[in-house]
Amino acid sequence: DADVTQTPRNRITKTGKRIMLECSQTKGHDRMYWYRQDPGLGLRLIYYSFDVKDINKGEISDGYSVSRQAQAKFSLSLESAIPNQTALYFCATSDWRGGTQETQYFGPGTRLLVL
Amino acid sequence: KQEVTQIPAALSVPEGENLVLNCSFTDSAIYNLQWFRQDPGKGLTSLLLIQSSQREQTSGRLNASLDKSSGRSTLYIAASQPGDSATYHCAVSNSNYQLIWGAGTKLIIKP
Numbered sequence: 210d211a212d213v214t215q216t217p218r219n220r221i222t223k224t225g226k227r228i229m230l231e232c233s234q235t236k237g238h239d240r241m242y243w244y245r246q247d248p249g250l251g252l253r254l255i256y257y258s259f260d261v262k263d264i265n266k267g268e269i270s271d272g273y274s275v276s277r278q279a280q281a282k283f284s285l286s287l288e289s290a291i292p293n294q295t296a297l298y299f300c301a302t303s304d305w306r307g308g309t310q311e312t313q314y315f316g317p318g319t320r321l322l323v324l
Numbered sequence: 325k326q327e328v329t330q331i332p333a334a335l336s337v338p339e340g341e342n343l344v345l346n347c348s349f350t351d352s353a354i355y356n357l358q359w360f361r362q363d364p365g366k367g368l369t370s371l372l373l374i375q376s377s378q379r380e381q382t383s384g385r386l387n388a389s390l391d392k393s394s395g396r397s398t399l400y401i402a403a404s405q406p407g408d409s410a411t412y413h414c415a416v417s418n419s420n421y422q423l424i425w426g427a428g429t430k431l432i433i434k435p
Contacts, residue, residue, distance in 0.1 A: 213367070240421065249333075249427055250427055251328060251425030251426050251427045252415075252425040253425075257421060257422075259421070299367060305421065311356075312358060312370040313423065314370070315368040315369070317367045
């Protein structure tokens, strides 16, 4: 089984709808991240969480919210979807133990289309 | 503000050739630099991580170098294979949590 899973894998929704993207991990990592990927651009950080009680905004948090329900679960919500939120969304985890060797482990992504 | 650039955006080479992918960044105060691979329909997978104090890292046919002073990194792939076809991303870390990403280089290895 995959260490980082995302549901759904694909989603089509309409402008104004509220949707939730879910992420679960079995790696036991404390840190979790949500990114979006747009054609021709690098990944951009939406939100990140260092533990269940520590949630922080990333570079592009406007229009998004998150919930860290447990160490293993981190959900991303679009309160009122708009077409420019059409993108590929990735969840990632990491296990920082100090120093500079942290890397991130990614889920397979959720492709979202907002009509 | 840190910016990461990858050139070229796409590259197509015959199987068996050695190749180099380039990454440049504007702020040399980095914790580390990482190279990731992205296959269609899949997430990103870490290939190599170079700490700021290191000059290079190797894994199999892959070798990544880092020149902090000039803000450059290269990913060298030896004896390329069709299975190497993917998009390769460079990311730098300016802190203990945040990665700044390039837009990626889409690599096609022709059999």
